[in-house]
Amino acid sequence: MHLLTKKGSNLQALPSAVGGSQETLGAANISSLVTDTGAPFPLSWLAGGLLLAVLVLLAMLGFAFDSLRNVTTVQLRDLRLQELSGRIVHLDEVLTMSARMAATTGDLQWERRYRQFEPQLDAIIKETLQLTTLSESAEATKQTDAANLKLVDMENQAFSLVRAGQPDQAKPILFGKAYESQKKIYAEGIVRLVQQIQQDLAASQQDKRNQAIFFVGAALLSILFLFVTWLLVWGKLHRWRSEQAANFAALEKAEGALQIAHDDLEKRVKERTEQLEQAHKQLLEASRKAGMAEVATGVLHNVGNVLNSVNVSATLVTDSIGKSKVSGLARAVALLQEHELDLGAYLGSDPRGKLLPNYLLQLAEHLQADQDENLKELNFLRQNIDHIKEIVAMQQTFATAYGVEECVDVRELLEDSLRMNLSALSRHGVEVIRDIDAVPLTMLDKHKVLQILVNLVSNAKHACDESGRTDKRLTMGLASVDGRVRFSVTDNGVGIPAQNLLQIFNHGFTTRKGGHGFGLHSGALAAKELGGSLQAQSDGVGLGATFTLELPLTPP
Structure with a gap:
């Protein structure tokens, strides 16, 4: 509180310290300009030129508005249809994913997500039907x-089976022919x-090009007229500017004095900034001693x-x-347009x-594959x-x-932790082996456990890479x-010296270059909070390591 008050008083003092100089410079500047005004400003000529320019621009705007009014309605309809088609594709994929996830996992939360977006898709389809009633695209919309x-x-049949506890019978419906x-x-x-x-938009664009040609011609004539004026x-203005040249010398002098005042202000601001930075460092040190730095660094490490x-995912x-x-x-479209008049002969006889048809088919398959891969990566990203x-929300209440x-x-949960590190593991050539037994469902805070596992997998990847x-x-x-569930993460990396095993979970301890020593410490605290434990074991340097997370197995 005292620091903020001092900062405010210092910043308030800075403008007042420079205010006198600025006022003196301003008064001298104004006095110099008033005492030597020279010839009067050619206002009538300037006003006449501006008036002519405004009249020409108004005439051009009138032509533009009249043409725009004729095409606005069709253009807005087509643009809206384009937007709605994209929304239909997006919402359909959301509903399909929700239904299939419900059938796969048996989780009714996916049905609630489905019901959230279903009315939006119905409303968009109805709006599309209304907009395409008088268009050739109405047939395609009705088909959709x-x-x-x-x-x-x-999908409703599948949800009924899921609610009845029969998700296995729902899968054939959603994954069937x-x-x-x-x-x-x-x-x-x-x-x-x-x-x-797209065809409607192309026609609209042709109309715009025709209008643009007309406007260019009119603009050239207008520019020629305005050029003479x-x-x-x-x-x-040139004669008036020559007579005012003497005034610029006084202005440059005033600017020199202002620059001196500006440099002095920057020097004072720099001094105050250094004081504030020093005080900020002291505040951070006090926060660290109070334990607050541990929470902040835990968030940064786990989010990282x-x-x-x-x-x-974003790079892919x-x-x-x-x-x-x-x-x-x-x-391909350009080729079709080029042979629009003899399209049948071109497709039937031209080599x-x-x-072209086979090329379009291959192109469609390629674009579909790209879309599927992008949707997959975007889902991982989400x-x-x-x-x-969840990490940020958890760390905000970590202590209480x-x-x-x-x-x-x-x-x-284990697969999710691997999935979040999958790209890094693949990039560094780390082979992943799964040794998974059948474990019943259990009650736990999955986000805390996932945070621990993600950190362990990341550490194992670094250990393998450094070996x-x-x-x-x-x-x-x-x-x-x-009666306990046991997760284990084993690597054949650099291993852990015996003397480090005793302090590896201490706050700030790390042996990796660029490490911070926060991940294992916060992971051990989270495991203890969940009623379990996090342990490390290694036979020595170069012999790999195993981290074991044990948690109570609590049936639902």
Whole structure:
């Protein structure tokens, strides 16, 4: 509190210290300009030139507004249809994923997510039907709506089976041929709708190009007229500017004095900033001694582990988009447009035309594969971001409260920890071996456990990488022992010296270059809070290490 008060008083004092100099410079500047004004400003010439320019611009704006009014309605409809088609594709994928996740996991939370987005898709389809009633794309929209209704019916059947505790019977519905057939019909309708919208937009763009040609001609004539007018105005202004040249000397002198005052102000601000930085360092040191730094660094360390996976997913999506073959579609469309009048003969007899259908088919398959891969990476990205939010929320209450316990399949939890580090493990050539026993469902705070496992996997990856071995190996173990669930993470990396095993869980202890010593410490605290323990074992340097996390096995 005292620090903030002092900072405020110092900052308030700075403007007042320079205020006198600024006022003196301003008075001298104004006095100099007033005593030597020279010839009067050619206001009438300038006003006449501006008036002519305004009149010409108003005339051009009138032409532009009249043309724009004629195409605005069609353009807005087509743009809205394009937006709605994209929303239909997105929401359909969300509903399909929710239904399949419900059938796969038996978790009714996915049905609630499905019900949240289902009305939005219905509203968008209805709006699309209304907008396409008088358009050739209405048929494609009706096809999409019919297929969607059948898909919704099958998804509702699957949800009924999930609610009845029969998710295994729901899977054939959502992964069967009938469902995929309706999905294909739905996708074809979307493609037809997008193509019609693109044709409408192309026609609108042609109209705009024609209008642009007219406007360019009118603008050239207007510019020529204004050029002559402003030549006269410029002559008057040039003479006036020559007479005012003497005033700039006084202005430059005033600017020199102002620069001196500015340099003095910067010096004072720098001194105050150094004082504030020193006080800030002292405050951070006091916070660290009070234990607050541990919470802050714990958040940064655990979030950093997840951000590695976020960065990898974002990079993969960016590379995929950058390498997309979508430009090939434009070239194919250009060929079709080039042979628009003899399209049948071109596709039937021309050597290049015969290859075009097969090329379009291959291009469609490639673009679909790119889309599927991007959706997969974006889903990983969303999961990692959700985990970051849970880490931050958990650390905010770390010292005073426990997390929310829920029924968890610990095998899925172990796979999630591997998935968040999968790209890094693959990049560093680390082989992953799973030694997983059947473990019943248990009640625990899955986000705390996931935080611990992600950190252990990341540490194991670093240990393997630093060993320089070619056969880098990470073994993930899971077992149920004496009423407790046991996770184990074993690597064949650099190993741990015996003297370090006694202090490896201490706050700030680390042997890795660039490490902080926060991950294992916060992991041990979290394990203890969950009623379990985190232990380390190693036979020595170069012999790898095993970290074991044991937690109570609490049936739901």
